[in-house]
Amino acid sequence: MARIGLEAECGEGLARAVTCSEQLARSVISACWRRGVREFVVCPGSRDSPLILEILRSGLKAHPFVDERAAAFFALGRTMDARCPVAVVTTSGTAVAELLPAVVEALYQRLPLLCLTADRPASFRGSGAPQTIEQRGIFCLYAVESWDVSAGAVDLSRWEGNGPAHLNVCLSDPLLSDPPPEPAPMPEGESVPARGRKRKHFPVQMPHPDLVILGGLPREDRERVLARLTEVRCPILADAMSGLREAPELQGWMIRGGERSLRGHPLRTVLRIGAVPTFRFWRDLEDRPEVSIWSVECHGFRGLGRDAFCVEQLDSIHFQPAAVPPVMPPNESAVRARLEEALLRYPHSEPALMGGLASLIPSGARVFLGNSLPVREWNLAAPYADRGHLTGANRGANGIDGNLSTFFGWSAEAGESWGIFGDLTTIYDLNAPWIVPHLPAAKRRIVVFNNGGGKIFARLPSLHRVPEDYKTFTESRHTLRFQRWAGFWGLAHVEWRGGALPDLPDPVVLEVIPDDAQTEGFWEAMG
Numbered sequence: 381m382a383r384i385g386l387e388a389e390c391g392e393g394l395a396r397a398v399t400c401s402e403q404l405a406r407s408v409i410s411a412c413w414r415r416g417v418r419e420f421v422v423c424p425g426s427r428d429s430p431l432i433l434e435i436l437r438s439g440l441k442a443h444p445f446v447d448e449r450a451a452a453f454f455a456l457g458r459t460m461d462a463r464c465p466v467a468v469v470t471t472s473g474t475a476v477a478e479l480l481p482a483v484v485e486a487l488y489q490r491l492p493l494l495c496l497t498a499d500r501p502a503s504f505r506g507s508g509a510p511q512t513i514e515q516r517g518i519f520c521l522y523a524v525e526s527w528d529v530s531a532g533a534v535d536l537s538r539w540e541g542n543g544p545a546h547l548n549v550c551l552s553d554p555l556l557s558d559p560p561p562e563p564a565p566m567p568e569g570e571s572v573p574a575r576g577r578k579r580k581h582f583p584v585q586m587p588h589p590d591l592v593i594l595g596g597l598p599r600e601d602r603e604r605v606l607a608r609l610t611e612v613r614c615p616i617l618a619d620a621m622s623g624l625r626e627a628p629e630l631q632g633w634m635i636r637g638g639e640r641s642l643r644g645h646p647l648r649t650v651l652r653i654g655a656v657p658t659f660r661f662w663r664d665l666e667d668r669p670e671v672s673i674w675s676v677e678c679h680g681f682r683g684l685g686r687d688a689f690c691v692e693q694l695d696s697i698h699f700q701p702a703a704v705p706p707v708m709p710p711n712e713s714a715v716r717a718r719l720e721e722a723l724l725r726y727p728h729s730e731p732a733l734m735g736g737l738a739s740l741i742p743s744g745a746r747v748f749l750g751n752s753l754p755v756r757e758w759n760l761a762a763p764y765a766d767r768g769h770l771t772g773a774n775r776g777a778n779g780i781d782g783n784l785s786t787f788f789g790w791s792a793e794a795g796e797s798w799g800i801f802g803d804l805t806t807i808y809d810l811n812a813p814w815i816v817p818h819l820p821a822a823k824r825r826i827v828v829f830n831n832g833g834g835k836i837f838a839r840l841p842s843l844h845r846v847p848e849d850y851k852t853f854t855e856s857r858h859t860l861r862f863q864r865w866a867g868f869w870g871l872a873h874v875e876w877r878g879g880a881l882p883d884l885p886d887p888v889v890l891e892v893i894p895d896d897a898q899t900e901g902f903w904e905a906m907g
C-alpha cells in the first residue's frame with residue numbers, strides 16, 4: 381500500500397503497519413503529554429483525524445467541539461481552571477484562523493493554550509489547493525512558541541507556558557491505516573517540566589503608595605498579597621477578580637463607593653497589583669503625569685501607554701515610610717452612602733439587579749463576569765461581605781467574544797457556576813452551549829443582562845450626548861429575546877426583572893431585563 385510506513389520508512393517504529401501520519405500523530409501527542417497537556421478540545425475534520433484518533437487511542441481527555449472559535453475559548457477557560465496547558469485541535473484551512481481571538485486573549489492573560497493544527501504537507505504551500513492556507517506561523521507574535529513539523533521526534537519542552545503556543549503538523553495521505561492501530565495509553569505520570577528561565581529578583585525601594593489598585597490575581601498569589609496589604613495600610617480599589625475585594629482584613633481600607641470616591645483626591649503614588657484593572661480610573665491615570673505609577677504584574681504588561689515602574693514580585697518591594705500617612709479619600713463615605721441609597725431607590729435598575737443577584741448567588745459558587753458592563757457593575761454593586769465566590773473574567777484583551785465558551789471551560793468541573801453576560805456578548809458566542817451536554821451534570825446558570833444593546837456606550841461621556849438615531853446605531857440597539865436560543869440548545873429559560881428569584885432548573889438561561897428608566901435614574905443619582 382502506498383506510503384504506509386514501517387519502522388524503516390518513517391523512523392520511530394510501531395509493531396504493525398501504520399501510516400506515516402499516524403506515526404507523526406503518535407509522536408506529537410506523546411510530546412504534548414510530556415509537556416503536561418492532559419486535555420484536548422477537538423474539532424473534527426479530515427486532516428486532523430490522525431491526531432484525534434491518537435488522542436482517543438491514548439485514553440486522553442477529549443472535549444468534542446464544532447466551532448473552532450468557541451472551542452479555543454473553551455480550551456482557554458480550561459487552562460484558567462486547570463493551570464496547566466490545554467490543547468485545541470483543528471483541521472486545516474480557516475479552522476486554524478478561527479483560533480486567533482482566543483490566542484490573543486491567552487497572550488494577554490499569559491495562559492498556556494496550545495493550538496495543535498493539522499496541515500497539508502509543506503509541498504502544498506502557496507498552491508491554493510483545497511483547504512490549504514498558509515498555516516505556518518499564522519499567529520505571528522501572539523504565539524510565544526511555534527513549531528512546524530512534518531516527521532520525526534517532537535519536543536515542546538522549550539515552551540515555558542507563559543502564553544499560547546502553536547504546533548502545526550503536516551500530515552500526508554493516506555492519513556489512516558486499515559485496520560487502525562490498537563489502543564496504547566500514555567505512560568502514567570510521565571511529564572517533563574518546561575525549561576523555564578530562572579529569574580532573579582532585586583530588592584526595590586518605592587515611595588509609600590497613596591492608593592493600591594488590585595486587578596485579577598492568580599489564586600496562588602492571593603494569600604501573599606493579602607498579607608502584604610495588611611501591612612501597607614492605604615486605600616484599596618479592588619477588582620472582583622483579585623479575590624480580595626471582599627477580604628474582611630482589608631475592609632477598613634477598601635474603597636466601597638467605587639471610583640467616584642477618588643474624584644478630586646490628590647495622589648502622588650499609585651501601586652497596581654495583578655492584571656490590568658477594569659476601572660476607568662486606571663485608564664485616566666494615562667493623563668495624570670504627576671502621579672507616579674508602580675506596577676506589580678504577573679503578566680508582564682504595563683497596562684498603560686505612559687511610563688510606569690514595573691516590578692515582577694511584590695515581595696521585592698520595600699516601602700519607604702510615608703511622609704504623610706495615607707488617608708481614605710474624604711468623599712468616600714458620602715459616595716458610598718449615595719450608592720447605597722441609589723441601589724435601594726432604583727431596585728430594578730441594572731446595577732441594583734446585579735447587586736441583588738450577587739447577594740443571591742450561594743457561597744462557594746463560581747462567577748464568571750462578562751466584559752462590558754457586567755464586570756463593572758459587579759465591581760460597583762456586589763456586596764462587600766465575603767460570600768466566598770470564585771470570580772473569573774477575560775480581561776486580557778477585553779473582548780466580548782468567546783466569553784460564554786471561556787465560562788464553560790473555566791467552570792467545567794465546578795458544582796455550581798454562574799456566568800453573567802451582556803446581550804451582545806451572548807450574541808457573539810451563540811454556539812458556546814454546544815459543550816454543555818458533554819460536561820458533568822452541575823448547576824450551570826447562564827445569566828444574560830438583556831438591556832437591548834451595548835449599553836456601555838450610553839455611559840461613555842463621548843457618546844452620551846450624540847443624537848438619538850446615532851445611539852441606535854452605536855449601541856447596536858435591538859429587541860431580541862433569548863428564549864428560543866435557550867430552547868434550541870435544550871436549556872431552560874427564566875426571565876427575571878427583580879424581586880424574589882424563582883427556583884431555577886439546570887442548566888438555565890436566566891434572562892434579566894432591567895428597567896431602562898430606573899437605570900437612568902440610578903446613574904443620575906450617582907452623578
Ligand SMILES: Cc1ncc(C[n+]2csc(CCOP(=O)(O)OP(=O)(O)O)c2C)c(N)n1
Pocket residue numbers: 751752753754778779780781801802803804805806831833834835836837
Ligand atoms: C470582539 C469585540 N468586539 C467589539 C468590542 C467593543 N465593545 C465593547 S463593549 C461592547 C458592547 C457590549 O454589549 P453587551 O454585551 O450587550 O453589554 P452591555 O454594554 O450592554 O453591558 C462592544 C461592541 C469588543 N470589546 N470586543
